[in-house]
Amino acid sequence: MKKIILSVLMFLCVCVAYAQKVTISPSSFTAKDQITIEVDVTGTAVAGVEPLYIWMWSDGGDAPNGSWNNSLESQVMTKVRTNVWSITLVPTEFYKRSAAAIGEKIGFLVKAKDGTGDKKTENMGSPVNKIVEGPQAFRVFPSNFTENDIVTIVYDQKLEENKDFQKTTEIFVYTKADVRTGAGSVEEWARSFEKGKDWGEVGDTPKLRMKSEGNGIYTLTLIPKMFYALEPRDKIVALRVIFRNKAGNSQSSNNKQNVTE
Template sequence: MKKILFSLLAFACMHATAHAQKAYVLPSPTDANSELTLFIDMNQSEDGIQNNGLSAILDAFPDTTVYLWTWDPSGPAAGNGDWDNSADHQQLTKVGPKLYSMTFVPTEYYGVDGPQLFARGISCLAKLKNGNPVDGFSFEAKSEDMHVDIIPQLCAARICVFPELREPDDFLTITYDNTKEVLYEGLQNMGDDDCYIYLLGKVDAFTSYEYAPETDVYTYPELKLTSIGEGKFRTTMIPEDLFAGILNEGESLSEIWYYIVREGFTYPPGPPPFEIISLLDCE
């Protein structure tokens, strides 16, 4: 509840507060798999906090090219470059006096999934291509470290998972909207008792456990999704409890792999169309 209230409050206040922030993203709330724009407002930067002197340099040379350097939720998939030679793809676009931006799909740009993005947020700074000190100016040619918390967007997709951030022993809800099923004709127009889920619990890259063979899924009541009306189906579970009788002592789930099944329907040849849910390890 606290998280929902915070998200609503943040959404309402976004446009009123964005221009007072050193770094922010739009849109917010954010879809991890859609484009967002990261803004860095050097008007709000204060030189000397962390050996940073970029603001004064930009005051003197306002047309100087500025680059993004970022490390959370991960380093960029394509890299930052070197401190004294930023990668060209890290160049920011100047959109106003000392205001810079970059647009990207966060899961692609960082090579992470949604839960990692929402758990860690975006940490970054702005710098010149060479971030070392510039003659005639104090400190390095960079801003102070900046951080943006990323608020998850409410889901309206074919499959929605709640909460966005979860541990293996948290309640986990999966909602499937059959009215948005366009990939597989044999899954369309499900009746109230037609929707089931195949589950695979992953411990690590080499260890996984099938909850039940796909051919037997329909004999497990806990694998049946409940119709909630308007073509939507839902199931709620605690992953670690569900797999408790299958996991070995000391093992913990890191991911849940799953896909929707229907008795009498067979997926086309090839790898199954797994959806993947990452589980946080906060120990």
């Protein structure tokens, strides 16, 4: 009995040690979200090796990793500090697969460019939240775009969960952009449609009023880089959208759409 308890305790210790090697932020994500994987390789076969590369796989197949003895440069990680390496990616873009193909978990390890001789860490991994399938009240066309593209925010009022807001016939958009600033940090809900204007001005701003396309569909078309009041070195990384009435006393939930850089 003692042996069993000891074995369980040792296993738990190993799990804790293992868990401390890698952090993924955000910890909960879908295959279409941007994530940052940070790995501490201290005590592994690649401690002190530079540069290091990530090697990734999923239920639907491997990412384009290159070959085991010659990782592709697209998989190179960024050195955070001695023996700590990170990489920021969007799984669907990184794997070049759809969210459905990636499935519900990703796996990865960190290796030298030439992994011959087991120059690698142990396998690591993370669950991936399933993307809710089926029509959503909020979507954006096209599904992937840059800040320079023509983007149409589409709202299907029939699918609105707030029953009170379903009755609204004049719909406005409250929207802000998440940006990567010139200093490199990401600021959420950072840039509004016009500098200094916020929730109170939405109902009096014609360019924020959505166009009715019929059948409960409303749209607003914009070019992110021109629409939001950006600072000179800003890069837009996501759009934040709330649908509301003119008075601003009835609204939808918060919505977010990533912008490809």
